[in-house]
Amino acid sequence: MLTALTIGLLEYEAGSKKEKLTLTGGFMEVSGDKVTILANAAERSVEIDITRAEAARRRAEQRMESAPMSNEDLDLARAELALKRAILRLEVAKDKNYDA
Template identity: 45%
Template sequence: MANKILLEVVTPDKLLLSKEVEVVVATSIDGEFAVLYGHVPFLASLAVGEMRFKDGGNTEYAAIAGGFAEVTGTKVTVLAEAAELAREIDVNRAERAAERARERIEKAKTEGRDYVKAQAALHRAMLRIRMADKAKL
């Protein structure tokens, strides 16, 4: 594992990914951070956002829906509320989720429903669509 860091992404349902990579870049609630082999240990609260990782010149993407990242000098463990690898995202499903969220937002404006939850659902759906688009590049 010389000059590589082990990346593990875990959700409540499964171990999504366990792979040695050169660099991990994720979005915390304080902004984006990058981790290389030998990084100083830290913990970060993750925002709903993009995670990317690079190995051998190939960059892969994932949509992360909040959680925590634990960084050591040799490993990054992401404990995510939900996560999907970009290459596995069903774009049609994400677009339907975005449309449902937009409808909920409109209803929230007129019926007093939970606007914040609807906005968060739209944000997650749009993230998934963006990550799926990046996987196609």
């Protein structure tokens, strides 16, 4: 199986340790008992700068609120994706149960 990935969360176990990563798209392949993920970007909670993620969330919200109705749909879609990334990064960064 081969599938495309969107912005989302990847949870997995490495031995007895639980890990949580943010993914910003890519591909996943399942072949037999092996899963391969090629991500555009991936971050562990300890790698996320909460201050930067909160600033990105605020910027995305402002772009979405101030975008004129006549603006291209592409601009709104980009702002929505930026907001999704920022919210996901904040959720993972603040979830200390999964720190590596």
